[in-house]
Amino acid sequence: MFRSDLGWPACRATYANPRSGLVIHYDSVDQGLAGKDHSACLTYWRNTRAFHMGPSRGWTCIGYSFMSCAHGYVLEGRGLYKTQAAQPGGNTTHYSVTLATGPTDPITPEQIDAVRELRRWLTEPGISASGTVLGHRDFVPTSCPGDRAYALVRNGTFERPPGETTEVHDMLGLRIGSRGEAVKLLQLRIGRAGFGDALGGTGADSVYGPATAEGVRLCREYVGSRALAGYGDEMTAHAVDQVEAAVTKRALERTEISGAVLDGDHAPPEG
Ligand SMILES: [Zn+2]
Numbered sequence: 001m002f003r004s005d006l007g008w009p010a011c012r013a014t015y016a017n018p019r020s021g022l023v024i025h026y027d028s029v030d031q032g033l034a035g036k037d038h039s040a041c042l043t044y045w046r047n048t049r050a051f052h053m054g055p056s057r058g059w060t061c062i063g064y065s066f067m068s069c070a071h072g073y074v075l076e077g078r079g080l081y082k083t084q085a086a087q088p089g090g091n092t093t094h095y096s097v098t099l100a101t102g103p104t105d106p107i108t109p110e111q112i113d114a115v116r117e118l119r120r121w122l123t124e125p126g127i128s129a130s131g132t133v134l135g136h137r138d139f140v141p142t143s144c145p146g147d148r149a150y151a152l153v154r155n156g157t158f159e160r161p162p163g164e165t166t167e168v169h170d171m172l173g174l175r176i177g178s179r180g181e182a183v184k185l186l187q188l189r190i191g192r193a194g195f196g197d198a199l200g201g202t203g204a205d206s207v208y209g210p211a212t213a214e215g216v217r218l219c220r221e222y223v224g225s226r227a228l229a230g231y232g233d234e235m236t237a238h239a240v241d242q243v244e245a246a247v248t249k250r251a252l253e254r255t256e257i258s259g260a261v262l263d264g265d266h267a268p269p270e271g
């Protein structure tokens with residue numbers, strides 16, 4: 001949807017021809033848009049523009065080039081060939097797109113596909129922007145675009161062709177320093193795999209520190225990885241796979257143990 005469809009006048013930001021790629025952003029507050037009607041996205045986009053152009057920001061226009069919403073639509077912000085107010089250091093070299101998600105909002109498959117469609121459009125011969133996808137935090141220290149979206153940036157999900165099915169993996173891409181619900185999920189998995197003690201007194205505190213790293217390493221060792229020092233520092237695809245395998249292995253062990261007890265208690269009569 002173009003800005004003219006929203007009744008917005010032409011954007012007066014200065015000309016730029018960003019050709020180096022696309023930068024992903026989020027909202028620092030959960031918006032719950034995936035669970036609402038698409039009209040809520042239009043309201044969100046209008047409010048964002050009003051905020052960016054209002055007294056607290058005073059920009060000439062909404063800050064971002066585009067938004068990709070949870071329902072799979074791309075909404076125009078500043079649009080093509082405009083300097084942005086999105087990622088200092090990359091406002092004239094990279095286009096920007098916000099997912100309008102908060103730290104624990106889901107990123108939907110439709111939304112991922114909308115980013116891919118946008119990226120494909122930007123790389124068409126008439127526009128010729130590069131297909132590289134980065135996160136806001138690649139430019140300046142910031143939580144943006146959140147751990148979940150940044151994991152998808154890092155593992156190349158947004159750079160894949162549109163239409164390819166995506167399984168969004170919450171734990172993929174987490175690493176020492178990550179925070180939030182996805183880290184908590186990982187810590188609960190470590191506990192389920194039988195290594196909750198490694199997390200220490202704070203338990204599942206949603207912060208990926210050395211204790212969580214050790215928990216990950218122990219999970220990996222448990223399923224046969226060499227699990228050298230550093231193997232718990234980042235949730236690579238192998239690490240996610242092995243943590244999940246550790247949870248499964250532990251669950252099977254517990255079943256076997258309780259199964260044995262059950263057999264003892266309810267042993268069928270001989271003969
Ligand atoms: Zn941002």
Ligand SMILES: [Zn+2]
Nearest residue numbers: 038041069071
């Ligand atoms: Zn929407």
